[in-house]
Amino acid sequence: MSLNDEYDTNPLSDLDTVDLLFGDLIRVSRDGECFVAVDHLTHIAEVGSTEAEAVNNLRQAIREHINVVKNTLEQMRDFDRAFREDAGDH
Amino acid sequence: MSSDLPHNLPIQNVLSLLGEFDYSEVPKSDRYIHLRRFDDRTVITIPNRARVHRAVLRSALIQGGIPEKDFTERLKGAISVSGKESILAHVDILGFKSLLDEAKESELRFDELLNHYHKALRSAFSRIKSVTEVRHKYDWKRISHVRVYTDNLLFVSELRRQTGGESEFGRTIDEIAMYQLELAIEGFFTRGGAVIERAYCDEVTVFSPALMDAAGIEKRALFPRIILEDSAREKLRRYLEWYNNPAFCHFNDMVVIDPDGTWFINYLYVLRWFSDDMMDMMERHGEKLPVSEGPYFPAAISDLHLHRDHIRKRLAEFKDNPAIFRKYLWLACYHNWFCSTYFSEDGDAEISDVGTTLTFESCFAAKSEVNHNN
Numbered sequence: 470m471s472l473n474d475e476y477d478t479n480p481l482s483d484l485d486t487v488d489l490l491f492g493d494l495i496r497v498s499r500d501g502e503c504f505v506a507v508d509h510l511t512h513i514a515e516v517g518s519t520e521a522e523a524v525n526n527l528r529q530a531i532r533e534h535i536n537v538v539k540n541t542l543e544q545m546r547d548f549d550r551a552f553r554e555d556a557g558d559h
Numbered sequence: 560m561s562s563d564l565p566h567n568l569p570i571q572n573v574l575s576l577l578g579e580f581d582y583s584e585v586p587k588s589d590r591y592i593h594l595r596r597f598d599d600r601t602v603i604t605i606p607n608r609a610r611v612h613r614a615v616l617r618s619a620l621i622q623g624g625i626p627e628k629d630f631t632e633r634l635k636g637a638i639s640v641s642g643k644e645s646i647l648a649h650v651d652i653l654g655f656k657s658l659l660d661e662a663k664e665s666e667l668r669f670d671e672l673l674n675h676y677h678k679a680l681r682s683a684f685s686r687i688k689s690v691t692e693v694r695h696k697y698d699w700k701r702i703s704h705v706r707v708y709t710d711n712l713l714f715v716s717e718l719r720r721q722t723g724g725e726s727e728f729g730r731t732i733d734e735i736a737m738y739q740l741e742l743a744i745e746g747f748f749t750r751g752g753a754v755i756e757r758a759y760c761d762e763v764t765v766f767s768p769a770l771m772d773a774a775g776i777e778k779r780a781l782f783p784r785i786i787l788e789d790s791a792r793e794k795l796r797r798y799l800e801w802y803n804n805p806a807f808c809h810f811n812d813m814v815v816i817d818p819d820g821t822w823f824i825n826y827l828y829v830l831r832w833f834s835d836d837m838m839d840m841m842e843r844h845g846e847k848l849p850v851s852e853g854p855y856f857p858a859a860i861s862d863l864h865l866h867r868d869h870i871r872k873r874l875a876e877f878k879d880n881p882a883i884f885r886k887y888l889w890l891a892c893y894h895n896w897f898c899s900t901y902f903s904e905d906g907d908a909e910i911s912d913v914g915t916t917l918t919f920e921s922c923f924a925a926k927s928e929v930n931h932n933n
Binding site for chain 2: 500501505511512514515516533538545
């Protein structure tokens with residue numbers, strides 16, 4: 470599933486989109502032996518043994534997170550639609 | 560950013576604790592776990608690893624809108640806990656039973672007494688509770704709790720090993736003094752004691768051998784005062800050893816010794832402390848009080864006068880009951896000693912016609928009695 474708007478004429482890959490949208494909001498810090506990357510928009514955090522690994526892991530996590538949020542919203546919309554139709558029938 | 564969360568936690572513990580906040584797993588990928596509430600669009604995403612790093616855990620709590628304090632309290636049920644050397648103080652209100660007896664008289668009297676008591680207790684308790692909560696928030700691992708049951712109040716504060724626990728000990732003494740003062744100026748006088756003992760306390764559990772003797776502590780206090788039991792007194796003596804000059808020792812004024820040898824908290828000193836702070840602040844800002852107000856801050860003086868009036872009223876009320884009268888007589892002596900020592904320029908604060916005087920001395924005077932062999 471793509472993160473892009475379905476009407477976008479110039480689609481980017483999911484990870485490119487994450488970079489574009491979240492790149493400026495990611496902060497990396499060191500915590501003992503590992504690096505911690507945090508996205509200050511979604512508040513998701515990931516760790517890695519290097520700075521690059523932490524950021525890369527975080528990009529993956531954000532992508533998965535957005536997919537789940539989208540699925541959740543779709544499920545809620547479907548449920549709401551079915552409920553209204555059901556209520557309309559009666 | 561400093562963290563109160565453990566460095567890492569097993570994933571199963573994290574999932575089960577998040578479950579207590581109604582978050583359950585949605586079908587997951589191998590790499591990530593997603594959790595959501597049944598009727599909420601909020602999604603928590605964490606990596607699917609055996610242990611969850613502190614930063615990831617904190618991020619999960621923020622994503623889910625779960626206060627860190629609430630989570631850490633639940634965490635205590637999921638990880639093993641242990642008792643720590645703590646200062647415990649048990650405080651109760653003098654004459655609470657007769658207050659309840661009086662409340663039985665009529666519905667009107669019941670509500671009247673309830674509202675008076677409720678207002679006084681709420682104000683005193685909320686002040687110390689907020690201090691304790693802040694302390695707890697910034698170091699959740701450390702035990703720091705306060706409980707109220709009827710007229711009983713229990714403070715538990717863990718003593719840090721690294722610093723010998725002096726600051727926790729001092730803060731607890733200060734908090735008890737503030738609690739005592741708040742209630743006293745509303746006409747409720749307290750008694751109790753402080754001990755040093757191994758203890759554990761959280762939102763559901765209070766566990767310490769010291770609790771077995773709570774009633775005994777109150778009896779030993781005898782008068783409306785919070786005494787330092789042997790263990791607390793010995794601890795304080797150790798701290799006093801660290802000071803050469805009483806001017807730099809906070810305990811010098813906060814704990815005083817009765818002529819009967821009992822060490823107790825000089826709760827009225829909070830008023831002098833407050834007055835000095837306010838006067839210093841006014842001086843810094845170039846404000847001046849009218850000369851007629853004297854060298855003390857007016858609110859401190861009016862609280863001291865309220866304290867005086869409550870004692871006067873009790874002395875008159877119990878003049879035919881020697882057992883209770885004796886308690887308020889002691890309190891009147893303490894009040895007068897305090898006024899002559901700390902508010903000597905306010906000629907109106909003392910209680911006249913007490914007929915006797917007591918002279919208390921600072922705990923610093925007992926410094927030389929420390930047993931160096933111990």
